[in-house]
Amino acid sequence: MSESTVRYSPRGRARAIKGxxxxxxxxxxxxxxxxxLVFFLVVAAVxxxxxxxxxxxxxxTGDFLVPPSGQHLLGTDEVGRDVLNLVVHGAxxxxxxxxxxxxxxxxxxxxxxxxxxYYGGRVDVWLMRLTDFFFVMPSFVLALVITxxxxxVMGRGGEILGFRPSLFVILVVIGMTSWAFVARIVRSQTLxxxxxxxxxxxxxxxxxxxxxxxxxxxxxxxxxxxxxxALVVAGAIYVETSLSFLGLGDPLQPxxxxxxxxxxxxxxxxxxxxxxLGAPGVCVLTVSLSFVLIGNAxxxxxxxxxxxxx
Amino acid sequence: xxxxxxxxxLESLQVHFPIQGGLxxxxxxxxxxxxxxxxxxxxxxxxxxxxxxxxxSGSGKTTVGRVITKLAQPTGGKLLFEGRDxxxxxxxxxxxxxxxxxxxIFQDAYQALNPRHTVFDIVAEPLRSLRLVKNNAQLTxxxxxxxxxxxxxxxxxxxxxxxxELSGGQRQRVVIAGxxxxxxxxxxxxxxxxxxxxxxxxxxxxVLVDLRAKHSMALLFITHDLPLAWLIADRxxxxxxxxxxxxGTADEITFNPCHPYTVALRNATPQVGAxxxxxxxxxxxxxxxxxxxxxxxCRFHPRCPLAFDRCRQEEPPAIEVGPxxxxxxWLAK
Ligand SMILES: Nc1ncnc2c1ncn2[C@@H]1O[C@H](COP(=O)(O)OP(=O)(O)OP(=O)(O)O)[C@@H](O)[C@H]1O
Ligand code: SF4
Ligand SMILES: [Mg+2]
Numbered sequence: 001m002s003e004s005t006v007r008y009s010p011r012g013r014a015r016a017i018k019g020x021x022x023x024x025x026x027x028x029x030x031x032x033x034x035x036x037l038v039f040f041l042v043v044a045a046v047x048x049x050x051x052x053x054x055x056x057x058x059x060x061t062g063d064f065l066v067p068p069s070g071q072h073l074l075g076t077d078e079v080g081r082d083v084l085n086l087v088v089h090g091a092x093x094x095x096x097x098x099x100x101x102x103x104x105x106x107x108x109x110x111x112x113x114x115x116x117x118y119y120g121g122r123v124d125v126w127l128m129r130l131t132d133f134f135f136v137m138p139s140f141v142l143a144l145v146i147t148x149x150x151x152x153v154m155g156r157g158g159e160i161l162g163f164r165p166s167l168f169v170i171l172v173v174i175g176m177t178s179w180a181f182v183a184r185i186v187r188s189q190t191l192x193x194x195x196x197x198x199x200x201x202x203x204x205x206x207x208x209x210x211x212x213x214x215x216x217x218x219x220x221x222x223x224x225x226x227x228x229x230a231l232v233v234a235g236a237i238y239v240e241t242s243l244s245f246l247g248l249g250d251p252l253q254p255x256x257x258x259x260x261x262x263x264x265x266x267x268x269x270x271x272x273x274x275x276x277l278g279a280p281g282v283c284v285l286t287v288s289l290s291f292v293l294i295g296n297a298x299x300x301x302x303x304x305x306x307x308x309x310x
Numbered sequence: 311x312x313x314x315x316x317x318x319x320l321e322s323l324q325v326h327f328p329i330q331g332g333l334x335x336x337x338x339x340x341x342x343x344x345x346x347x348x349x350x351x352x353x354x355x356x357x358x359x360x361x362x363x364x365x366x367s368g369s370g371k372t373t374v375g376r377v378i379t380k381l382a383q384p385t386g387g388k389l390l391f392e393g394r395d396x397x398x399x400x401x402x403x404x405x406x407x408x409x410x411x412x413x414x415i416f417q418d419a420y421q422a423l424n425p426r427h428t429v430f431d432i433v434a435e436p437l438r439s440l441r442l443v444k445n446n447a448q449l450t451x452x453x454x455x456x457x458x459x460x461x462x463x464x465x466x467x468x469x470x471x472x473x474x475e476l477s478g479g480q481r482q483r484v485v486i487a488g489x490x491x492x493x494x495x496x497x498x499x500x501x502x503x504x505x506x507x508x509x510x511x512x513x514x515x516x517v518l519v520d521l522r523a524k525h526s527m528a529l530l531f532i533t534h535d536l537p538l539a540w541l542i543a544d545r546x547x548x549x550x551x552x553x554x555x556x557x558g559t560a561d562e563i564t565f566n567p568c569h570p571y572t573v574a575l576r577n578a579t580p581q582v583g584a585x586x587x588x589x590x591x592x593x594x595x596x597x598x599x600x601x602x603x604x605x606x607x608c609r610f611h612p613r614c615p616l617a618f619d620r621c622r623q624e625e626p627p628a629i630e631v632g633p634x635x636x637x638x639x640w641l642a643k
Contacts, residue, residue: 012469200376201416
């Protein structure tokens with residue numbers, strides 16, 4: 001049989017990933033998003049090397065509310081701390097919370113959505129009731145409910161995974177309020193996937209339900225999970241910011257949201273201290289925007305048909 | 311063929327799909343009907359025998375195949391494998407021995423292959439899930455062997471490819487290789503060549519015929535094409551609206567059909583046996599009725615040119631018209 005003319009490299013999966021990356025990186029939005037993201041990830045990875053240890057009221061280095069200058073590139077706050085120092089340290093907290101809560105949300109949402117869609121029937125009904133419950137749950141209310149529980153369990157001074165209790169609450173709250181969105185998308189996709197003939201074939205060749213879900217359905221869900229995952233991160237950054245802004249953050253581990261909240265309380269807006277509000281604000285916008293750009297580029301790469309005609 | 315040689319038997323097999331009535335019907339407690347996709351079929355397949363199941367679209371061919379491969383649960387009747395009742399068996403681990411011996415080839419090979427799996431993984435899947443190999447070396451050997459038997463040579467050229475990197479014929483060969491890999495005793499082939507180019511059809515059919523010759527594997531060959539059935543099968547069973555109307559050896563059904571439906575089917579394909587056979591009948595008129603509204607009496611009577619009063623009232627039983635030749639028609643002698 002001379003049906004094969006091209007010799008293929010033995011590593012099928014590596015070849016597929018390479019092709020995917022080439023396509024993905026050809027999008028301008030993906031490039032911009034990735035550059036911004038890598039920049040912030042580097043900043044978040046080594047804050048001490050870049051700007052020294054986190055400044056507090058005790059080791060503050062400047063005067064009160066000094067505008068940007070050579071010595072303080074982004075000015076200082078109301079107790080004389082360097083805003084650049086605060087923003088760089090805030091990147092670590094903000095990104096950690098956003099990424100970890102997204103992981104929680106994707107793992108929970110995918111597991112529940114896939115189980116509901118695959119088994120259907122009563123399993124589906126009950127899991128979707130649970131999902132709808134969390135879907136409409138406001139994150140702030142949930143935070144108020146679980147804060148005392150977490151504080152009771154951990155004690156006010158304790159730490160969990162390097163997070164102080166209030167940050168841990170934010171992490172859990174975002175994870176718990178955003179998985180329902182993922183579960184709904186995953187469920188509807190699973191409903192259509194399980195009708196495909198390759199699932200029938202998998203059954204005929206003896207694969208168990210667990211293997212069908214993990215080896216057949218899950219890989220086909222990756223596009224949806226990845227594209228929506230990027231949007232979940234963007235949403236998580238916003239929720240983190242707003243929860244911190246409302247005072248749920250931890251002043252000892254300030255995130256960008258906490259900084260915005262501090263700036264607002266210090267009257268930065270009326271005092272004309274634009275740098276104090278602007279620096280964390282621009283960071284929040286840039287990072288969430290870059291995740292949206294990456295999410296859209298992923299979506300376009302996986303679904304060539306949905307690509308916009310230039 | 312004596313009973314002991316049968317590998318598979320269907321006894322009054324019935325598959326009815328409930329019709330979801332509207333809210334109105336449900337509130338009034340009105341019974342919603344059922345789609346009688348398969349409506350009482352008796353069929354046996356001998357060891358190493360090729361049986362063709364022929365019928366128009368919607369006659370229930372695929373549903374029969376899905377019952378045999380345990381993808382659909384019958385609502386009545388029995389599925390016997392080597393005399394053992396498999397009707398109620400469920401669950402992937404309980405069915406493992408059965409899956410090892412009964413495999414399926416699908417009509418649309420593109421749909422039947424997971425787009426994110428390589429050819430190697432696809433063919434290796436049954437060997438892994440049915441635990442038929444002990445180590446990777448053995449796995450590679452069995453996969454290569456199956457790909458070669460399905461006509462994909464050299465096998466390792468195909469290992470790393472994805473389904474979208476194959477031609478239609480190659481994809482169907484991969485599906486066949488996956489079924490062969492476990493060395494089954496019965497394969498259900500649901501219109502395995504209907505989506506392929508004519509030039510590739512013959513090659514794929516050759517692969518299937520060779521398998522029977524080499525491994526004496528039984529085959530239930532599902533098709534809507536009577537000449538094709540004659541070409542490949544030992545016996546032909548003709549299905550109409552969920553019921554077998556005629557069954558017999560391939561030559562009998564093709565050259566000496568007895569049931570008016572079979573005669574009409576044969577007349578629709580002039581190249582085979584144009585001058586042989588019995589009374590010539592006009593071509594089939596009208597549409598196949600819906601399986602949700604099966605006609606009373608003989609289910610073929612609204613389209614049958616020979617229909618008479620009795621046909622509209624009573625359903626004809628299968629009547630023996632010759633050795634191994636049954637016909638469900640009141641006019642059968
Ligand atoms: N899951 C289902 N639910 C309801 N009705 C069904 C289902 N599967 C099949 N049917 C109905 O049962 C009848 C037989 O379908 P089946 O697919 O077995 O026919 P077929 O002979 O294979 O047709 P084709 O040649 O088009 O493949 C059809 O009327 C079909 O609409
Ligand atoms: S029983 Fe009557 S209607 Fe049915 S096939 Fe025979 S002659 Fe036609
Ligand atoms: Mg069919």
